[in-house]
Amino acid sequence: MSEISLTGFIHKILPEQKISDTFTKKELIIETEEKYPQKVKIEFINSGINSLMDKKEGQQVKVCFNVRGREWNEKYFVSLNGWRIELLADTSAEPEPEEIMSAPETGPYSDELPF
Secondary structure, three states: OOOEEEEEEEEEEOOOEEEEOOEEEEEEEEEEOOOOOOEEEEEEEHHHHHHHOOOOOOOEEEEEEEEEEEEEOOEEEEEEEEEEEEEEEOOOOOOOOOOOOOOOOOOOOOOOOOO
16 A cells, blocks of 8 residues: 555644553544645554654644554444654744834824934
């Protein structure tokens, strides 16, 4: 199967879940940048969790993943298992407001010095 990837903003990083002694997962919600944005859950398992350590909500990322399907009691499930996440832009921090310069006053006293 060829590489499947998704680009968007990190909407939420869910807490790590320890399923068993040998299985741990952490889920990430990505909001796509489309006409109708989608929120997609991608899970990282075991050692893949380490790639999420420095990621924050609001960052623009590209996530590479595999599609996994399974059957249990005649019910079918699909999961997206992430294996790489690349930071495209860090938009999580609020931008610093630019200093606003006041326009010179106009009027009968505009030629006077302010001191």
